[in-house]
Amino acid sequence: MEIIDQLTTIVGSHGVLVGGNLVAYEQDWRSRAKGKCLAVVFPHSTQEVVDLVNFCTYHHIAIIPQGGNTGLVLGALPDSTGQQLILNLQKLKAFRGFSKTDLSIIVEGGCTLKEVQDFVACHDLLFPLSLASEDSCTIGGNLATNAGGVQVMRYGNARELCLGLEVVTPEGKVLNNLNSLKKDNTGYDWKNIYIGSEGTLGIITAAKLKLFTQPSATLCTWMVTHRFSSLITLLQQSQMYWGNRVVAFEVMNRTAIELVKKHFPHLNIPFQGNHDWHLLCEIHSYESYQQTQEQLQTFCLPLLENKEIDDIAISNSYQQTTQLWKIRESIPIAQSKQGLNIKNDIGLPLENMESFLLNMEALLNKQLPGIGYVVFGHLGDGNLHYNLQCPQSMSPQDFLSQYEKSLTTLVSDKVFELQGTFSAEHGIGMLKKTDLVRYKDSVVFDWMVKMKKHLDPQNLFNPGKMVDIF
Numbered sequence: 001m002e003i004i005d006q007l008t009t010i011v012g013s014h015g016v017l018v019g020g021n022l023v024a025y026e027q028d029w030r031s032r033a034k035g036k037c038l039a040v041v042f043p044h045s046t047q048e049v050v051d052l053v054n055f056c057t058y059h060h061i062a063i064i065p066q067g068g069n070t071g072l073v074l075g076a077l078p079d080s081t082g083q084q085l086i087l088n089l090q091k092l093k094a095f096r097g098f099s100k101t102d103l104s105i106i107v108e109g110g111c112t113l114k115e116v117q118d119f120v121a122c123h124d125l126l127f128p129l130s131l132a133s134e135d136s137c138t139i140g141g142n143l144a145t146n147a148g149g150v151q152v153m154r155y156g157n158a159r160e161l162c163l164g165l166e167v168v169t170p171e172g173k174v175l176n177n178l179n180s181l182k183k184d185n186t187g188y189d190w191k192n193i194y195i196g197s198e199g200t201l202g203i204i205t206a207a208k209l210k211l212f213t214q215p216s217a218t219l220c221t222w223m224v225t226h227r228f229s230s231l232i233t234l235l236q237q238s239q240m241y242w243g244n245r246v247v248a249f250e251v252m253n254r255t256a257i258e259l260v261k262k263h264f265p266h267l268n269i270p271f272q273g274n275h276d277w278h279l280l281c282e283i284h285s286y287e288s289y290q291q292t293q294e295q296l297q298t299f300c301l302p303l304l305e306n307k308e309i310d311d312i313a314i315s316n317s318y319q320q321t322t323q324l325w326k327i328r329e330s331i332p333i334a335q336s337k338q339g340l341n342i343k344n345d346i347g348l349p350l351e352n353m354e355s356f357l358l359n360m361e362a363l364l365n366k367q368l369p370g371i372g373y374v375v376f377g378h379l380g381d382g383n384l385h386y387n388l389q390c391p392q393s394m395s396p397q398d399f400l401s402q403y404e405k406s407l408t409t410l411v412s413d414k415v416f417e418l419q420g421t422f423s424a425e426h427g428i429g430m431l432k433k434t435d436l437v438r439y440k441d442s443v444v445f446d447w448m449v450k451m452k453k454h455l456d457p458q459n460l461f462n463p464g465k466m467v468d469i470f
Ligand SMILES: Cc1cc2nc3c(=O)[nH]c(=O)nc-3n(C[C@H](O)[C@H](O)[C@H](O)COP(=O)(O)OP(=O)(O)OC[C@H]3O[C@@H](n4cnc5c(N)ncnc54)[C@H](O)[C@@H]3O)c2cc1C
Pocket: 029, 064, 065, 066, 067, 068, 069, 070, 071, 072, 075, 076, 089, 109, 110, 130, 131, 132, 133, 136, 137, 138, 139, 140, 141, 142, 143, 144, 145, 146, 147, 148, 149, 150, 198, 199, 200, 202, 203, 204, 205, 332, 333, 425, 426, 429, 462, 465
């Protein structure tokens, strides 16, 4: 029997896509790269995933696990040979269990993040992972990339929000700790090896996730300032005053806001002046809305009086809060509408952040006068998206082909020098593989290679991503 016919016997004729327009699966979200696959298969159950893995192992076919294909480091794409199989989890999306007592939910890997958020919200609970791609990205993808997002400060990233996993291994076995307990000291923590493994060690088919009670009040402030140093001071003051009620502390530079104004003119951005830095801060409180609002005013007024910041707006309603978030979440989309750019997803100790920004701008301006900086992200986590925009005189294609390698190295070298990381939340994929070799501790890197060789000796699970073993 032909390979495709045999795949059809495993997942049914509606579970296999072959030929035709497969661009949604073969091309990345930014339309930067395109591969060519043998077929896309959509398993409906863990057993079908096991059967597919056994089938692929027998025929020596490489498997590319894929969720919503929203990753930003080319981790879910096949190579160009037409021989690799995309195993897309989007049809594996049952809710297997939900406990208000345990504050947990068990979902299959293909559920979108938004589906999980909406389901638990109907029960007055909160699943706090929150990304601009949440309508499309999947829980399996979130865990495979250990996604971060805008509420990490208070609730942690995907790793902290996961209580247990079900994984299909390269041997075709099912690892399962979905019935995990809060306390269970019985050996190696394999769950945390799989979180962040980007599909290179197995396929996440289900997860038990941690839930929280909904806060009684959610409030946002939008502040503007001309000095980056004020943002760092403000972060410290916010943490002192609010403790772990500060959920998000998101900064945006002037260029990022200008791009949103240009591509989303209907969005109402607070303060029309040319402010160098904008800040969106969210507070979750278990006191009443009115009490929280009064506390927020008490906190904010002295900041204005002491000229620590230039202006402040406080949201008055759920609608206003949503609109403020819309501005922040539109930045990556506004940037992609503007054209290709060089993305850096850096993490730095807060005390080194300002010196990085100052030094980097001087270094980059010397290399390429006229270069633009779109800087935004999760300052509360020490994580900035430090994206470089081509000078007006140059096409984005020329910018990338001539400068991507050298400018990325310049940025990553400086980040390394300042004790930071070149990939704070997007992972490694194909795009950051050489950086991993260059910057990762060599002992740890060697250990990663050994682990990949041991768990996937045939190199059939997402080959060419994260670490090369041959
Ligand atoms: C507009 C936008 C905003 C974003 N914002 C953020 C952000 O704030 N924080 C952040 O961390 N990321 C962000 N991202 C990146 C991306 O959304 C996340 O990495 C997300 O977790 C990927 O989920 P996905 O289902 O789309 O995975 P995919 O893109 O399909 O896959 C990503 C990786 O995970 C592997 N994988 C996917 N599913 C599985 C599975 N079930 N089992 C094993 N491996 C699997 C793939 O092989 C690949 O290596 C953003 C992306 C966009 C487009």
